[in-house]
Amino acid sequence: MADEKVSPDALAKIHHGFRAMILSRTLENKLSSLYKAGKIVGGVYLGKGQEAISASLGTVLIKGKDVYAPLIRDQAGRTAFGEDLLDVTRTYLGKVTGPMKGRDGNVHRGRPKEGMPAMISHLGASLSYIAGMLFARRLRGELNDAIGAATFGDGATSTGAFHEGLNLAAVENLPIIVLVVNNSFAYSTPNDRQFSCDNLISRAEGYGVTGHEVDGTDFLACMDVMTQAAESARAGNGPQLIVANALRLCGHGEHDDAKYIPAELRAQSRDCIEVAESQMQENGFLSSEEIANIKQESKVQVTEAVAIAQREPTPDPRKDDWQALGMKNTIL
């Protein structure tokens, strides 16, 4: 990479992705301390260690055009895609001003009409949903070169929903990036209790889709793979299965100390943020001062987003309309 000439556009994307990583890490550190201080409503699930993967996917997607179903560890991807920071803090703090109005929380937030569905908890369920969004557009002749993306963990690959969704997307030849982040564990469950193939990427052939594998701690490699996969999907080559490997650098949720992750494994693994910082400097993409500035700006942004949300009201049960249906005719 260092030797290759990087186009201005590519450089802008790299910058964008890197900023998202830093902002995400800053935000998640803040969420973690808010959680420990008892300020958060419900659980906190972080994506530490997976920012390079997530941010690079969010970066190659185009908001207002593409559709993206992030999962629990996709703060970086959401940020890169263009999610408002206030959506995050308002949701975690259970504010009625957030997109879920306090009706749902934490990672279950989204804005389906802006291309980002709000995940249900059931793993695997978002894949067919994203497929359907693209299907509807193609039916209407409005797909053009828009694409979709959805994230899953190694554990989610064991769900019937994942299988049915990926197979259906392949049969319908829909332009979807199906990102599997293999972080070696599903909650406490190691890979060898989750699947018995050597490498999940070997599933691509069985679905008849293109497969890509990448070291998820290598930010520039992630950017490359995501860019390729997005281009291939936009060009009409159907689903792109990406398997990205990176250890999760936190518990399953902030309530979990993750002591089931063997110390050797932790010791071996590197933090994608550190890798990305060196990559930015080594390639002359950013100086150390610029990086420090980004970090500083991120802190300011996060502090501000938390502060704004904190002043806002929580939902008032007497004002909620308690309607599960949108229709409000006389009988319904």
Place this chain on the structure above:
Amino acid sequence: MADEKVSPDALAKIHHGFRAMILSRTLENKLSSLYKAGKIVGGVYLGKGQEAISASLGTVLIKGKDVYAPLIRDQAGRTAFGEDLLDVTRTYLGKVTGPMKGRDGNVHRGRPKEGMPAMISHLGASLSYIAGMLFARRLRGELNDAIGAATFGDGATSTGAFHEGLNLAAVENLPIIVLVVNNSFAYSTPNDRQFSCDNLISRAEGYGVTGHEVDGTDFLACMDVMTQAAESARAGNGPQLIVANALRLCGHGEHDDAKYIPAELRAQSRDCIEVAESQMQENGFLSSEEIANIKQESKVQVTEAVAIAQREPTPDPRKDDWQALGMKNTIL
């Protein structure tokens, strides 16, 4: 095959499988005409064209030791495994004397305590069930070299249940033969609307299981592959995925004329029974007289089984205990 020396045991198995094929075809022809005569309760689903595949699997399994979950097109396998002909005729004719007592019918029959579960209709659901049977035995230290087998169609591979079941069986390293009969259609739906890989066998690697492929119209080839797969499973090598290809030579059910199957495809395909007959003769396994005798005996057996069942009573609603639970204590 013609040149190899066939052991007496192998020859006995070939005879056994061939007889099952003939008996199955004879029986199914009879069931078809009973259906057309309005004598059958409910639908009739036949396995014509798939007898070689099914019978060879049923032949390598050992009744009283192995467990076997046949699907809708497995009359030949059931017969080879040792299912009583009367179970078939009683169930199709809705007799209370049958294993399902008229509570369930046609292909939904079984005797779970004799190693043959009674399938529910939901495709894919039998795989995890068979896995569980083997799991329980292993837990108790009673598995020894027993194995299990379950059949699916090309269409069933699209179910989440199939995926979850096969993956779980692989993770638990259970000795199961997972037979996928690709007969090119699921009801009317062709393969290209079912999956987009070139060959379903490419899925084996993704599950981390051994894969076998076979021409399902070639009886001796089927016997070979089933024998190998069973040996491998008995030896502790975990699930064996077999993809066997053969066109279905009848409708989805007897109500269906299958006119969605293109004439060219029909023309190209051969009938495994005819192939098997030549194979038996060419290899000197059976003479044409012996084959004629087998056919004759089959007719007699089928006629008798139909005649016996026809004389028997149908269920009397006033005598059914209408109990969905086995417990009959005072409150339950």
Place this chain on the structure above:
Amino acid sequence: MALTYIEAIHTAQRELLEESADVFIYGQDVGAFGGAFKATEGLAEAFPGRVIDAPISEDAMAGMVIGAAVEGARPILEMQFADFSSVAFNQIVNQAATHYYRTGVQVPITVRLPSGGTPGSGPFHSQTMESIYAHYPGLIVVTPATVADAYGMLKEAVMMDDPVMYCEHKFLYRWLRADELKKNSLPIGQARIVRPGKDATVVTYSAMVHEAVKAAEMLKEDGWEIEVVDLRSVKPIDIDTIMASISRTGRLLALGEGFPWGGVTAEVVSLVVAEGFHLLDAAPMRLNSKDTPVPYHPDLWAAHRPTPESISVSLKHLLRL
């Protein structure tokens, strides 16, 4: 030229495809083959690319149409049998049903569920699932009992902006005929008095409407006048029409083809006693199928579900209290 119930469904789908480019049909074998019950016969040819064969993946099929609906489509999802929607259960009750409440975005899907028993269908091709889906907030559940309703309610359902579970009864497919398709006489959410009476009210829906009418005819010979109310939609339930009837008759039999624990009949009884306890002259009764899976043999099946005979026994019981 009289139309059958299944032809009414076919006609509704054809018209919907004609009238709105947002409508498409997804389901196993619905394309060239025209569907297991021929509800989409010829439609794939007439509307290229909009009547589509699905892989055997009920979960993904449901998820797919939900996503499509969020993007503005109005998909019709055909389940080959209602029983197989058990595989799509999670997407229906957790994705579709919660979507509006959680996100404010409605999901205009219609799920067609070929429901109910026919002789020789057995435990997995006979189920009625309306009570399961109606339990969940966020779903509308309709159960047309007539040819006109099969037509009108399907057209209305697909144009509704919320998810609708459309429970069509297989037993009615071919024997029920009507001379014309009255356009939408009543909106979804309103019950219909099928047969007036003054001695007792049977509240029922779907195929059981016709069994109730037969029972009412039997009792007429003894001089009893039984009112039969067709719920039409089991969620919402039109309690006003029911109460108007109960206030005339003072007696209620809630009748359904489903399993006996909970479900539509329990909901109807509970609503009626809450709203009009003082109007009742006798303990309200329920009659459902028996508490076992639906049996396969026609004789068992006929004894498992309510029949005109067992309904009239219940009614006699109710009238003599």
Place this chain on the structure above:
Amino acid sequence: MALTYIEAIHTAQRELLEESADVFIYGQDVGAFGGAFKATEGLAEAFPGRVIDAPISEDAMAGMVIGAAVEGARPILEMQFADFSSVAFNQIVNQAATHYYRTGVQVPITVRLPSGGTPGSGPFHSQTMESIYAHYPGLIVVTPATVADAYGMLKEAVMMDDPVMYCEHKFLYRWLRADELKKNSLPIGQARIVRPGKDATVVTYSAMVHEAVKAAEMLKEDGWEIEVVDLRSVKPIDIDTIMASISRTGRLLALGEGFPWGGVTAEVVSLVVAEGFHLLDAAPMRLNSKDTPVPYHPDLWAAHRPTPESISVSLKHLLRL
């Protein structure tokens, strides 16, 4: 040393593993990690090979334990949350529930469903599914409300030869304590009078038992004596104990945490009016959660489910009729 509700579940499982070699536990993260709620902590180590981490495959997990049960095992299947059993729905209602009726072979599985709301859990970690499973013939559904029942009913469930859905309430896990584990005071299938009274009967189950008792205490200040009946199992329902209570009080409030359409409370009301219409002095009432998904914010959540306050409002309504 007082034991909590979750410790009672843990103890029951440990004893079951000790007492029968046929028992094993299958579920996500139940092994070395000890389960999301620590219900199996240390058990994998104590019983090697019998407390096993499952892949995230609820359908196959359920199918697997069903097959194992047919071969004589007595598996306990832990769902990480009851809400995720939606994915196992097909195997539970179509494979397990129909098995005995179809084949004559019983399926002694126990499915542990961590159920019910806690503040901040949201729509997919708060559901109660008892009404869904109880609708199906062939399943026993239990809902322990006390530490002793959490223990005793789990032990009894696993030793039953039919499938049992064991709905344990997450809200009770850690605050509910008992000094001793009374061995099986009452068998599954019998309800318990938790608190005697003569003015009205609240029939409820699981966590709502405790809310009902609080409401009863509140009303006691005004001189009302409210009887509280804990169903313990919602299928079967012990109608005898309920009717004995109603014959004393003449008034019924059926209370539950589930969604309001159908379900346990509708079943209870329908049974009571069928069996004892003449015993009732007022229209029987129901109180359930609201008809929306379970909301995430604690304030919304508290308003969504019945509370001592809303229960006592209902009771006052019932008493003044």
